[in-house]
Amino acid sequence: PELAAVIGAERFLAEIKVMANLQHPNLLPLFDSGQADSFLYYVMPYATGETLRARLERERQFPVDEVVRLVTLLANALDYAHAQGIIHRDLKPENILLQSGQPVIADFGIALAVAHAGGARVTETGLSLGTPHYMSPEQAAGERELDARSDQYALAAVTYEMLSGEPPHSGPTAQIIIARLMSETPRILRATRPGVPVAMDLAVQRALSKTPADRFPSCGAFAQALAASPTRGKRRSLIGASLAALAVIAVGGWLLAGKQTSASPTTAEGPKSIAVLPLVNIGGDSTQEYFADGVAEELANALGKVPSLRVAARTSSFAFKGRRDLDVREVGEKLGVGVVLMGSVRRVADRVKLSVQLIDAKQRVELWSDSYDQPVKDVFAMQDSITQAIVNQLALKLGGAELAATLAGRTTSPEAHDLYLQGLALVHQSTEQALRRSLEYFRGALAKDPAYAQAYVGIAWAYAYLADAYQVAAVAYDSSRTAAQEAMKLGSQAGENVLIFAYSTYVVDWDEAKADREMRRAVAISPNSADVASLYANWLCLAGQTDRGIVEADRAIVLDRLAPLGGFVREWCLYLGRRYDEVRAQHARTAALDETFIYLDSFLGAAYREQGRYAEALTEYARAQSFMGGQPLHGYAITYARMGRTKEARELLAELEAYARKHYVNPLFLAAIHASLGEKDQAFALLERAVTDRTVLAAGLALWPELTSLHSDPRFMALIRRVGLPEPLTIRPRP
Structure with a gap:
């Protein structure tokens, strides 16, 4: 009641509604708010897991990599809210929840709602906002106008505690803590924990600066500086491996500038396929590498809209990045293209210098070249000019519909x-x-x-x-x-x-029906996209249409010859179809492109296991595990369980469960291990979680060989009916 009296219920509830508009995966949303019997209330979803405080009390100090991961996620959420003009004001371990290893910020903006709604009356009545251990100096001094840098200070204080095991300042009372906060500099982290990288220590010190102007410009910038020490290895993602299709060229008026040269025009019967190689970033400024790569990618995507012109996929074209001994004939042969576009770009301040050459890959003859020197704002016009010149050179046409497609999405x-x-x-x-x-x-x-x-x-x-x-x-x-x-x-x-x-x-x-319909529409729009073909193949195989999926995977392999993704998807489809000899043959071809490409599991090891060739399976899993960083492969544990070596299986299961406490792990993987150990109750509990998480892999529940032992259980049939899947077909004998 006192809070309602000081603040004013209507203003408080109005501010809470503003907070309810925040939608971010690392922010706990607000569902409702109101007033009952003079009490103000707000409603949030029930959150499972534990608070960061509970974990700190248990572990005290976190691994450096784990701190970087958590702070990066939290910083991203804070910057999102700050972009909406909303400050947390009370970030602390108690307000950070850990759900399946993912941090979620709770009570976001409640303190701000109090401050905005109550105005000066908050200070006058002595209502406390913030927590002394994590409060910024300007907030402790009672400044009314706080900005995002105050939250950055709190995030740095939480970071300090995750690394050292204690907050930057402590004391027996809130007054003493605030006095130390205003007058003392926190002890450097490396004094108590020498293993903290120097760059990380300096980043935390800067974010804890007494003066807001001395901190980082954003929480994201702080997180980036925190990670300036050597980074961890990559985790593989099936969708994340398919990256070539994000850019769409922005087309305006065609604008030519600089010197042009051209050989005799290519006839209509000439080359109809092209590879756009990465542009060489000249000038020594490595920070502009993204710009050079992005311009090349946009050119490739614009050309991909031209009818009757096949454009080599980004992954294959960028395989030649940095090659000093580049031979266009080799490029043409490996990518199956007739012409190659290559060149260089230099960006200095607000100007761009771009030079490009179109070369006949077989004859090694320059068909056309051009040079540009334009302001950065005219980069679209340069791209348009290049696109149209290539269309003309190859005697192709860019019609109205195709032109509209290139215009869509521009800025x-x-x-x-x-x-x-x-x-x-x-x-x-x-x-x-x-x-x-x-x-x-x-x-x-x-x-x-x-x-x-x-x-x-x-x-x-x-x-x-x-x-x-x-x-x-x-x-x-x-x-x-x-x-x-x-x-x-x-x-x-x-x-x-x-x-x-x-x-x-x-x-x-x-x-499923809507998803399949939309995927077929995507294929119709982008028939020459290896990424679309790969992911559509993946979908078809998960949906039980393995023969159609393999056809799409074959198309992806042709469209992106030097990328492992299409071959990997084909390998996966063959595995789900229980065609284990073919899995082994396909793996040899995929590994020749990239032997480190691993996602979900080693399907070569799984194929050996399903054929009862356990020694070969263990050898393959040992090799594959070396590329997975700290995440144990679930198939490794399943193989040991199938062999009756339950001790090793349970050890790997324990490792994966420990990993899952800090990182997201698909519950389906854990369920498969329990199923292989004959622990059906645990397996079904985890499958329920997988369905609740709505993993896309649930589409293939009835197909996974690892789950075959569960098919006779009524709970399995009930589960797949709930997901909307057909009942499993009769399983044919393993070849």
Whole structure:
């Protein structure tokens, strides 16, 4: 009642409604609020797991890599809220929940609601906002106008405690803590924990600066500096490995500049396939590498809209990045293209110098070249000029419909475009930290141009990459679908956007018919996209249509010759179809491109296991495990269980469960291990969790050989009916 009297119920509830608009996977949402018997209340969802405080009391100090991971996720959520003009004011371990290893900030903005609604009366009546251990100096001094840097200080204080085991300042009373906060500098982290990297120690010190102006410009910048020490290895993601289809060229008036040369025009019977190689970033400024790669990728995507022209996929073309001994004839032979576009770019301040050459790959003859020296704001015009010149040179036509497709999703803002390209470069790295940071850049692009459809496409794919591998699918795919829908509302016609909308629709709604219909539409829009073909193949095989899936996987392999993804999907399809000899043959071809490509499991090891060739299975799993970092392969444990070596199986299970306490692990993997150990109750409990998480892998529940022992249990049939799957077909004998 006292709070209601001081603040005013109507103003408090109005502020709470503002907070309810915050929608972010690392923020706990507000559902409702009101007043009952003079008491103000607000409603949040029930959250399972534990608080960061509980984990700190148990572990005291966290591994450095784990701190970087948690702070990156928290910083991303804080920056999102700050972009909406909302400050937390009371960030602390008690307000950070850990759900399946993912941090979620609770009570976001409640303190701000109190401050905004109560105004000066809050200070006058002595209501406390903030917690002394994590309160910024300006907040402790009672300043009314706080900004995002105050939350950054609190985040740094939490970081300090995760690394050292104690907050930056402590004392027996709140008054003493605040006095030390205002007058003392925290002890450097390396004084008590020498293993903390120097760069990390310095980053925390800067974020804990007494003066806000001395801190980082954003929480994301703090997280980035925190990770400046050597990074961890990558985790593989099936969708995250398919990265080539995010950019769409922005087409305006065709503008030619500089010197042009041209050989005799190619006839209509000439080359109809092209590879756009990465542009060489000249000038020595490595920070502009993203710009050079992004321009090349956009050129490739624009050319991909031209009828009758096949464009080599990004993964294959970028395999030649940095090659000093480049031979265009080798490029043509390996990628199966007739012509190659190559060149260089230099960006200095607000100007871009771009030189390109179109070369006949077989004859090694230059067909056309051009040089440009333009302001950065005219980069779209340069791309348009190159696109049209190549269309003319190859005697092709860019009709009205195709021109409209290239126009869709564009921006007129050079600043938004630059932020988008930086986000795109991060997405290609495919690590969790890079994906989280990419979202900041895509959102920054939208802040510059709210109608930039392609930035929404970037957000949709970034969340899709996070799903299942790094985050609960239900949360990530819901965010992905929302972004994809926004892109379509703004006119995006990219088949890749339609595809990810279809994937997310299935996960959110379990609507297989709609998902398949939308995926077929994506293939029709982008028939020459290896990424679309690979992911459609993946979907078909999960849905039990393995023969059709293998056809699509074969098409993906042809479209992207040097990428392992198409071959891997084919290997997976063969495994789900229980064609184990063919799995082994396909794996040999896929491994020749990239022997480290692992996602979900080693299907070569699994094929050996299902054939009873256990020694060969263990050898393969030992090899595959060396590429997986700290995450144990669930198939490794299943193999030991099948052999009757339950001790080793349980040891690997315990390792995977320990890993799952800090990172997201798909419950289906744990369920499969318990099933192999004959522990059906545990297996079904985990399968229920997998369905609740809405993993896309649930589409293939009836197909996984690892779960065959559960088929006779009525609970299994009930589960797949709930997901909307057909009953398992009669399982044929293993070859």
